[in-house]
Amino acid sequence: MMFNVAYGLLLGFFFSLFCGKAYPQEFPGVVKVSKERKQAYQALLLQNKTVVAFIENTLLQNGLPKVLRNLSLIESGFNKNIVSSARAGGMWQFMEAHAARYGLKSEDRFDVYHSTLTAMKSLKNLYAKYKNWLSVVAAYNCGEGNIKKAMDKAKSDRYEKFYVYLPAETIHHVHKFMEVCSVTHELDFIITDYKISGFKPNPKPENKPDKQKKNPALASTEINTAYNLNIIAKEMHITRADLDQWNPSIENELIKSGIAMLYLPIDKMPDFLLLKNIILNRSLQTSVDDD
Template identity: 50%
Template structure:
């Protein structure tokens, strides 16, 4: 199937417009000299700890700006305990620590807690594919992220963030402010936008199934596959042939990648909110019509 370049251009226009809106939202909220000085002073006062953290991150191929997560979490104080019971430089809660085999006592151990944090961040990135959502998930947990995505009908942070706890929203803002102070904000935002582009659309070198050029986007279990097919005027069986196993994945994980031909993806993106509204109203049954 040959790509429909008119529709490809339509997707790119939608994407670029959304990027402009996103740039206005995902930016440092405090670029004052006092804010920059505050963050830099904390880093300079804890140079040995910062060097170790940056080395540990780089060793596993993670960006050094993640050192700013520890910066906003604890100011690199290994003995600090939050009101909620989070402990150490990386502010591990007991359940989060236990998930990775870090004992409650070792949460104050810089070496062990940093190794655990690196593993946790690596796993979160594999799941979300951008550091903004990773920072949010590290703060409030993957369950809250999943709920926010489902409520918003989107896997994009700038869309679902409003359904997150206020503390988490502020946490992400602090992270962006810290990255501005360290001169790494553009790296974080470029990573976020690249993730969005890769998720929303592939032109050349994209996925191919059944010899068709396909684009991909994320959907959650709120979407009814029958309604997607109806809105796009395709047979449900055809939709399922592009997406083998999607019904089970949506039922088990609550989210999945949706593959569509490149000439249909623009229609889906433009009708996404309508499709979700219909799905909620008519029932989000994931099986085909009988």
């Protein structure tokens, strides 16, 4: 254990280069990748472009950001036949128990199609639990049990606080993921996603009336300031005027509390939930471009 912590502290030097010491310090947004490693990552992406295209399309269909194709790269190099020393198998490196949890047969871990669909389910569940992709990548590598132990020891759910208690392999794994994201020019998204997950909104007043709830034709879901209302309207194929009519006070609520209830017609809410991660991805990218 002492070795893992010491090694974690050493690798923490690299983490501090691009994540700072603790939220809310600004992320420099740059990871230094050697020329050799950059070329190796680019070669894997190019050599496996058909598989990469399939993964990206499947991610988008499942409302997940296509940057997660980089997880398969660092897990297996897109090699569907690989088996690790720990007996994890296939392109997404499923252990048999992990695969069985999602109904994936042991032999189907080596099937590109079935293993990728199963990876989508796993990633969705992990993101719902941890709220940021850095912690998801760590949990995917070492398991949710190890993440809980690390969080308990650190008394924090923030990666920059608990990572020193993770296995050295996992710390290195997360660093590799960020290296590849730097090479694919998607590190800003990962960093912004991480920063947003650390935002603690002000609690909403309990006695504040919510007139929209009285409208049975509208369904609601919570969003935060990471979501761009113009992007929501565009991706949902609705006008901004309609969105504002359904949500007359949403901008003020977002500014004041950092969170707000988004109201949409009942028949449109399933589409929003399906597109939620895509909308967030594009909202964050718009924010980065504006900066």
